[in-house]
Amino acid sequence: MAQNIYDTAEFFTEYSRLPRSVHGLDGAPEWPTLRGLVGDVKDQHILDLGCGFGWFARWAVQEGHAQTVLGIDLSENMLRRARDETQKAGIGEGIITYSCRNLEEVTLSELQYNLAYSSLALHYLPNEPLKRLLGQVFKSLVSGGKFVFSIEHPVASAPFDAFWKMGEDGRVYWPLNQYWDEGLRVTNWLAPGVRKYHRTVDTYLTYLIDAGFVLRAFKEAWEGLDLRPKLEEKGEAHRPYFLLVAVTKP
Template sequence: MNRMSQNIYDNEHFYKGYTKIRNNKLSYNEMIEMPIMKEELPDIKGKMVLDIGCGMGKFIQYMLELNPKQIVGLDISNNMISYAKELVDDERVSFVVTDILSYETDIKFDVIVSCLAFHYIEDFNLLMKKLNKLLANDGILLFSTEHPLTTATKQKENWSHVESRFNHYKLDHYFEESARPIEWLDTEVIRYHRTIGTMMNTIIDNGFIIERVLDTGNTEMSLKLWDAEDIMKVNHRPPFIVIKAKKY
């Protein structure tokens, strides 16, 4: 059994709380992650695209503006797929309720994208093998995931309140690669911590050339729209890492 089957988004309490956060135009997704993902997205005109952990379909909605041939959106959550189907009504898009490690298809995708889903998958090596199999030759993989500097700590309180509220972020147990349960929206959520080196080498070992690695900091949008405290938090620690790789 793979841990991608952890389906917190079909918990109604969690789902309602999450959709409220995700629909906030000042969220980390909108201010920090999405601008980088959009900037690094390769040309998808006329291409076959797979979106893993597509959630509410917001990135698919954006990608449709770029004239892909077809987009397949995967998500483990029935709630998420139902939301995405209401948001996106386009004959070029199909949705499948499944996790990536269980997904089977004869399609070879030109581009695979994933927004903040891979830290829920325990076996990163198996994941990369699967993605290589699904990609066409010279296909592009672009994904964001929680930054290993943020998933490392095992302490419930992540910030050391010295001098100012977000002056020091705790970094401990960095080299201990294992599950990192956290409490989020009154629900236990299991993420998996792996080092930056493990991530990079696993991608390379499974037939990819890494083209770009971006530690996500503040963007023009966040600097313009966030308050000073939120800006300080991101200045002190990167919430996400975005990686772009090419199958060879």
Template sequence: MKQNKYDDPSFFEQYSQMPRSIGGLQAAGEWYVLRDMLPDLENAAVLDLGCGFGWHCRYAASQKASRVVGVDISARMLARARDITTEPNIEYRQLAIEDIDFPPRTFNVVLSSLALHYIADYAQVCRKVFDSLQPGGAFVLSVEHPIFTALAAQDWYYDAAGNRLHWPVDRYQEEGLRYTRFLENEVIKYHRTVTTWVNSLLQAGFLLQRVEEPAPTADIITQYPGMKDEARRPIFLLLSVIKPAV
């Protein structure tokens, strides 16, 4: 199932008001770790899967990538990305992540930020990314953490006074569809265990480099006080893998 909620005008408007939509990478609580997981991008051909407003594409261009391709299913997202992009070596394509079909060895680096938990066939995407990379190339991705996606409610357990007591986890081993609420809309996500997130990459042929579960920094919490509880449970899972050089 290929979702495109972002072309709904109301949903898109609400998404556009989120801190990371306005502040970009500096407002993304996991960015300080994801950035450190990326390889040297100078002279690299880079693919961004689910590029949204193109923040990561423009970062790659600022690091002197030779070519950057951003892929997203949403025409509205790409229109905004094009409006705020001036770098001539960035190309945006309207395409579902599931439908990528680049020639073998096209890219040196593929990245994906908070997009693959919307994809039904993650294993197939891993195989396609593997084929599209040069030997020695890197795939760096972030997804919502399985602790976060296990229950469709994706919410805290509260006491009678409305205080957050704990984050409930249930049905963790039951992978598959979750009908969740995001920005007052029903959104389909796919819950996977950490085992599946990692092993699908290994089965595609990748070599694991790093696994991270970042918490927001003190600076981020100071700037965005609503994120203080994000340190109480993992919300992001970040993975870095490489394609064998031979």
């Protein structure tokens, strides 16, 4: 059964304080790079998987001039705010639709969307439900349709003890272990007991290829990221945080 931690009070309160929760896409450093992968969405029909507060859905309509967006999320807390913000933005009813559904079980209409998008959601799904979802996304896209998504990088998700370490020489390092041991990871991120699933890069790419997708872009960093390592500091220069991927349906 999918974990709906976003509807627990402690986690939701802490999540709502994150820069990306307060400032939306402007608070997500990876957004400019994802924006480039998304491309032109004018007049498109879009699917937003794990839509959260609806930031991408509203951007797609207000700035990208998309025709319609369907946002799917498991959390009623997230969708309640998404609906409120969409109403405040004056976006007409039916242009953006929010639906409370479990991505592990969702069934999508065939040949319905030009673009599917997902931000930091797919690593919450176990292997078999993820493979099923990718099949549904492939089915739902028109020929030439695009799927753009971000996930937690497997280098970040692999360790069972996923915390920065400091050596005796004062240098910070990330403990990359258990990389090949795929499966559940329980972390204390914003609240205790958050369940995520670790997969290798190999597995992610294999699932996409098996679903029928063609790889178009694969990025481990985002625009403007300083990749010079600062040996005494934690940060992106020591290891990747996210994978940003774009695939298409032939």
